[in-house]
Amino acid sequence: MTRVFSGVKPTGHLTLGNYLGAMRRWAEVDQHQADALFCVVDLHALTVDHDPARVRRLSRQTATLLLASGLDPEQCTVFVQSHVDEHTRLSYLLECVAADGEMRRMIQYREKAARERVRGGSVRLSLLTYPVLMAADILAYGTDEVPVGDDQAQHVELARDLAVRFNQRYGHTFVVPRATHPKVAARVMNLQDPMSKMGKSEDSGPGIVYLLDEPDVVRKKVMRAVTDSGSDVVYDREARPGPANLLEILAACEGRSPEELSGAYSSYGALKKDTAEAVVEVLRPVQERHRALCADPEHVDEVLRTGSERAREMARPRVDAAYRAIGL
Numbered sequence: 001m002t003r004v005f006s007g008v009k010p011t012g013h014l015t016l017g018n019y020l021g022a023m024r025r026w027a028e029v030d031q032h033q034a035d036a037l038f039c040v041v042d043l044h045a046l047t048v049d050h051d052p053a054r055v056r057r058l059s060r061q062t063a064t065l066l067l068a069s070g071l072d073p074e075q076c077t078v079f080v081q082s083h084v085d086e087h088t089r090l091s092y093l094l095e096c097v098a099a100d101g102e103m104r105r106m107i108q109y110r111e112k113a114a115r116e117r118v119r120g121g122s123v124r125l126s127l128l129t130y131p132v133l134m135a136a137d138i139l140a141y142g143t144d145e146v147p148v149g150d151d152q153a154q155h156v157e158l159a160r161d162l163a164v165r166f167n168q169r170y171g172h173t174f175v176v177p178r179a180t181h182p183k184v185a186a187r188v189m190n191l192q193d194p195m196s197k198m199g200k201s202e203d204s205g206p207g208i209v210y211l212l213d214e215p216d217v218v219r220k221k222v223m224r225a226v227t228d229s230g231s232d233v234v235y236d237r238e239a240r241p242g243p244a245n246l247l248e249i250l251a252a253c254e255g256r257s258p259e260e261l262s263g264a265y266s267s268y269g270a271l272k273k274d275t276a277e278a279v280v281e282v283l284r285p286v287q288e289r290h291r292a293l294c295a296d297p298e299h300v301d302e303v304l305r306t307g308s309e310r311a312r313e314m315a316r317p318r319v320d321a322a323y324r325a326i327g328l
């Protein structure tokens with residue numbers, strides 16, 4: 001059976017981008033068709049200036065929202081990265097096959113490091129090595145497929161490179177994974193700035209729809225989305241990024257294609273109105289399940305405890321084999 005692994009960083013409140021780009025497929029497709037693991041990757045939240053209490057609170061909220069998005073612990077394994085030591089054990093070995101030049105070329109590192117420097121802060125070494133830890137997250141489980149948004153493509157590529165290199169040098173140890181992306185909404189853009197991604201780790205603002213936003217907040221954010229001075233509704237990501245983003249969001253919510261939808265609208269007002277209502281409907285069941293789960297915290301504790309036990313059992317033999325192969 002295909003092994004699937006993916007994760008979410010608890011660096012902020014989960015967004016519509018996280019949901020449409022990744023989480024929804026995990027719940028609707030991957031957990032049913034594959035042997036799947038989904039992880040709150042809390043160690044990755046320590047790569048930039050962080051508040052310990054906030055990381056703990058967000059890890060819990062992220063785990064609860066994974067379950068609220070429809071992940072069923074009977075169908076897949078849900079756990080928290082720091083509860084399974086195999087990730088950091090393997091990460092060190094992979095640092096010994098990664099080169100510093102290839103880490104410095106990572107686009108996310110360059111962007112985030114530049115931001116930290118502008119703020120006058122120092123750049124944590126873990127920000128540079130974060131994709132190696134992510135490679136360990138993936139490779140420890142013999143993962144075949146990593147369902148992620150577009151922004152993670154380069155990091156999954158690195159995991160592939162490290163797996164191939166390790167196998168060549170030390171004997172076959174790791175499955176070489178591949179990224180899979182959704183056909184539509186692989187990169188949901190900020191509603192106020194359609195040239196940048198709708199990301200939870202960036203600043204909050206009216207351009208980001210959060211999974212727990214009330215319906216009226218969602219409506220307001222979508223209705224105020226930046227479009228352009230054009231009068232026709234055309235799907236063109238390069239030339240018309242604002243309307244294209246709305247078309248992608250609506251298409252993803254309704255399971256249609258943005259090209260097909262663009263022909264159905266003659267004004268931005270109507271497109272925004274339908275997009276807002278479609279998003280409200282997509283979020284409704286997630287928010288309802290989230291409320292129920294918050295009322296039953298012991299259930300979430302139990303799911304995470306069982307999940308980390310299962311994950312540890314799955315990862316340990318391969319990580320032990322990697323230690324032997326590399327000469328320890």
Ligand code: ADP
Pocket residue numbers: 006007008009010011015017018019020021022023147148149150151152185186187188189197198199200201
């Ligand atoms: P973030 O960038 O929001 O901190 P994470 O790194 O925790 O997100 O990503 C969790 C998953 O959500 C990843 O698979 C990532 O590719 C996906 N994702 C994040 N933002 C978006 C977006 N704007 N559009 C599509 N997918 C996204």
